[in-house]
Amino acid sequence: MTKKRIGVLISGRGSNLQALIDAAEDPDYPAKIVLVISNVAGAQGLARADAAGIPTLTISHKDYSSRESFDTAITEALEDAGAELLCNAGFMRLHSESFVRHWWNRHLNIHPSLLPDFKGLDTHARVLEAGEKITGCTVHFVRPEMDTGPIVAQAEVPVLPGDTPETLATRVLEAEHRLYPHALRLVASGAVHVEGEAVVGTAL
Numbered sequence: 773m774t775k776k777r778i779g780v781l782i783s784g785r786g787s788n789l790q791a792l793i794d795a796a797e798d799p800d801y802p803a804k805i806v807l808v809i810s811n812v813a814g815a816q817g818l819a820r821a822d823a824a825g826i827p828t829l830t831i832s833h834k835d836y837s838s839r840e841s842f843d844t845a846i847t848e849a850l851e852d853a854g855a856e857l858l859c860n861a862g863f864m865r866l867h868s869e870s871f872v873r874h875w876w877n878r879h880l881n882i883h884p885s886l887l888p889d890f891k892g893l894d895t896h897a898r899v900l901e902a903g904e905k906i907t908g909c910t911v912h913f914v915r916p917e918m919d920t921g922p923i924v925a926q927a928e929v930p931v932l933p934g935d936t937p938e939t940l941a942t943r944v945l946e947a948e949h950r951l952y953p954h955a956l957r958l959v960a961s962g963a964v965h966v967e968g969e970a971v972v973g974t975a976l
């Protein structure tokens with residue numbers, strides 16, 4: 773099996789990165805992480821990649837005068853590493869449209885809600901305020917508008933009485949850690965692909 777070469781973009785804790793690292797340890801997993809890039813020096817996720825022997829880079833947006841030049845530096849580093857697919861895992865910068873076009877249908881993101889509901893930040897607090905009884909998480913292909921794009925996979929998570937944004941975030945995060953490796957497997961193996969603006973194919 774030829775494994776797809778994956779780049780991962782992070783800004784912080786990197787628990788979703790860890791879930792991908794753990795999944796990719798399986799010899800039968802169709803993807804291999806070849807580079808982790810953080811825009812934040814010292815991000816916890818960088819230590820996770822180091823511990824797994826995965827090359828890392830810090831590319832700080834503060835060192836670039838424009839979003840485009842920052843994004844170009846990221847693409848160059850990814851291409852030097854031979855990355856074929858890109859996964860955002862808690863990456864907290866918006867991308868330029870040219871970056872999104874460059875990685876079109878080769879670029880995944882995970883968001884902690886059932887998209888298209890609750891795009892953006894502070895998801896869990898807004899879910900609680902709205903009185904939702906079910907929330908969840910979504911892995912989708914990246915499009916220029918934030919938290920939109922063809923959906924690869926979703927998982928539902930119950931909202932329980934007494935939940936705070938923190939308890940709900942913890943429950944959703946556990947689902948994220950199962951969903952992201954599953955969704956990446958679907959894409960990397962070629963089991964699913966984008967047709968029009970929908971993801972079609974076989975759920976493994």
Ligand code: GRF
Binds near residue numbers: 785861863883945948
């Ligand atoms: C996750 O909840 C993810 O859905 C969101 O940012 C958080 C990142 O957490 N995009 P981690 O860095 O993967 O632990």
